[in-house]
Amino acid sequence: MTSSHAYMDDFARFITASPSSYHAAAEVARRLDAAGFTRRDETEQWPATPGRHYIVRDGAVIAWAQPAAAGPTTPFRILGAHTDSPGFKLKPKPTLASQGWLQAGVEVYGGPLQNSWLDRELELAGRLVTRDGAEHLVRTGPFLRIPQLAVHLDREVNTAGLTLDRQRHLNPVFGVGDSSQADLVGHLAGLAGLEGADVAGYDILTADTAAPATFGRDSTLFAAGRLDNLTSVHAGLLALIAAPEDTGQISVLAAFDHEELGSQSRSGASGPLLDDILTRLGAALGADVSDRLRAYAGSWCLSADAGHAVHPNYPERHDPANTPIAGGGPLLKINANQRYATDAVGAALWARACEQADVPYQEFVSNNTVPCGSTIGPLTATRLGIRTVDVGVALLSMHSAREMCHVNDPVLLSAAIGAFYAGA
Known part of the structure; x- marks a missing residue:
C-alpha cells in the first residue's frame, strides 16, 4: 500500500471501526485473522509453534511472528502503541435529568482538550459484560452532545476565556423528559440484543462521530478522532502483517490499553502483559532465566506514539531549533529527563531504519518551559530492560476530539516500522 491516499483510506476505515479501545482490539484481531494469524488463549498451554499468532486481553492486543529457526535466546523486535484515547467514560447510574433534559453521567477519561468536545454529535461505545462474564461490544452511533452556553448568556467568553467545571458542565444531553422515561444501560443492552437486567458491568466511552476526512490544498491534510494513538496501532499492524518471515528475531506488535491514564492496569504497559507474553514465548x-535475559539484551522496542508539529499560531510554545513540520516524516522523540526513552544508540537504530525505508525523519524535543508528556517507552525500558526508542507522527490539536496530521506521515511511519521489523 504505497499510495498515501490509499493508505489513509484504509486508516480511515480502521478509525471508524475503532470508537473504543475494545473495538480497536477487535478490529486488529479481525485483520490479523484475515492475514492468517492464529488467536491464542492465555489459559491454554502454548507449543513452540512457528508462525503468526496473537492474544487479546481486554482492550489490548499482542501479536507476534515467530520464525521457524527461533530458539531460547532469539531476540524480539517490538512495536509498542496504545489503543485508548482521551474522552469521557460512562459512570454508574448514568441516566440523569435536569430542567427537562435527559443527560448522561460521565467521568473524564485521561486528559481531553475539553472545549473541543462541545457541540459535537458523540456516540457511546465499548463493552457490556453479562452476569456469565460474556463480553458484548456495543456502539450507539450519533446519540449525545455536550452543548455550550450561548454567547448571549456569557458575554465575556471570547475575552475572559471559557472555564468548564468537570462535574457540572460536561454531562452530554441525549433527549428530553425525566429519568423514569429513559434507561441508558437498557438502551445499550438492547443494541447488543440483551436485556438491561442481563448487564452486570460495562466500560463505555464517548467518541466523536464525524467521519475522518482529507482536506486542504491537494488534500494533503487529514482530520479524525483518536489519531493519538490509532496512527501507531494501524502503522504497526500493517508493518507486522507485511514483515518478512525469517528475520532472525521475533517480531511483536504490542497495542496496550490505558496509556492515557498512566498505563497502570492488567492491559497497560505498566502491567505484566508484555512480559507475560514474552516469557511464555521463551x-x-x-528458555531458562538466563536465556530470557540474553534474548532481552538483544531486543529492541519502538515506542510509537503521537508527537507535536509546530503550531503556526503558537510557535513560542515549541523549541526554536527543533521544529517538526507536517509532512516532514515521523518524529524521533527525545527528552533529557527520560520522559521519552530515546538515547544515542536508539537514535542510530532509528536512523538506520529510516534510511533503509527511504523515509525522512525529524527530531522532536520540548521547549524547556513546556514540560512534555510521556509514553509507554520509559515504562517498557524500565520494566523489561529492553532498549527502547520513542517515535511517532506529528499532530496538531493533540487530545482534541478531532486531531489532524499530514497524509504522508502515517504511511512513512509504517514504512520505517517495516524496516525495523526487517532487522535494520
Whole structure:
C-alpha cells in the first residue's frame, strides 16, 4: 500500500471501526485473522509453534511472528502503541435529568482538550459484560452532545476565556423528559440484543462521530478522532502483517490499553502483559532465566506514539531549533529527563531504519518551559530492560476530539516500522 491516499483510506476505515479501545482490539484481531494469524488463549498451554499468532486481553492486543529457526535466546523486535484515547467514560447510574433534559453521567477519561468536545454529535461505545462474564461490544452511533452556553448568556467568553467545571458542565444531553422515561444501560443492552437486567458491568466511552476526512490544498491534510494513538496501532499492524518471515528475531506488535491514564492496569504497559507474553514465548522455546535475559539484551522496542508539529499560531510554545513540520516524516522523540526513552544508540537504530525505508525523519524535543508528556517507552525500558526508542507522527490539536496530521506521515511511519521489523 504505497499510495498515501490509499493508505489513509484504509486508516480511515480502521478509525471508524475503532470508537473504543475494545473495538480497536477487535478490529486488529479481525485483520490479523484475515492475514492468517492464529488467536491464542492465555489459559491454554502454548507449543513452540512457528508462525503468526496473537492474544487479546481486554482492550489490548499482542501479536507476534515467530520464525521457524527461533530458539531460547532469539531476540524480539517490538512495536509498542496504545489503543485508548482521551474522552469521557460512562459512570454508574448514568441516566440523569435536569430542567427537562435527559443527560448522561460521565467521568473524564485521561486528559481531553475539553472545549473541543462541545457541540459535537458523540456516540457511546465499548463493552457490556453479562452476569456469565460474556463480553458484548456495543456502539450507539450519533446519540449525545455536550452543548455550550450561548454567547448571549456569557458575554465575556471570547475575552475572559471559557472555564468548564468537570462535574457540572460536561454531562452530554441525549433527549428530553425525566429519568423514569429513559434507561441508558437498557438502551445499550438492547443494541447488543440483551436485556438491561442481563448487564452486570460495562466500560463505555464517548467518541466523536464525524467521519475522518482529507482536506486542504491537494488534500494533503487529514482530520479524525483518536489519531493519538490509532496512527501507531494501524502503522504497526500493517508493518507486522507485511514483515518478512525469517528475520532472525521475533517480531511483536504490542497495542496496550490505558496509556492515557498512566498505563497502570492488567492491559497497560505498566502491567505484566508484555512480559507475560514474552516469557511464555521463551518458555515454549525452552528458555531458562538466563536465556530470557540474553534474548532481552538483544531486543529492541519502538515506542510509537503521537508527537507535536509546530503550531503556526503558537510557535513560542515549541523549541526554536527543533521544529517538526507536517509532512516532514515521523518524529524521533527525545527528552533529557527520560520522559521519552530515546538515547544515542536508539537514535542510530532509528536512523538506520529510516534510511533503509527511504523515509525522512525529524527530531522532536520540548521547549524547556513546556514540560512534555510521556509514553509507554520509559515504562517498557524500565520494566523489561529492553532498549527502547520513542517515535511517532506529528499532530496538531493533540487530545482534541478531532486531531489532524499530514497524509504522508502515517504511511512513512509504517514504512520505517517495516524496516525495523526487517532487522535494520
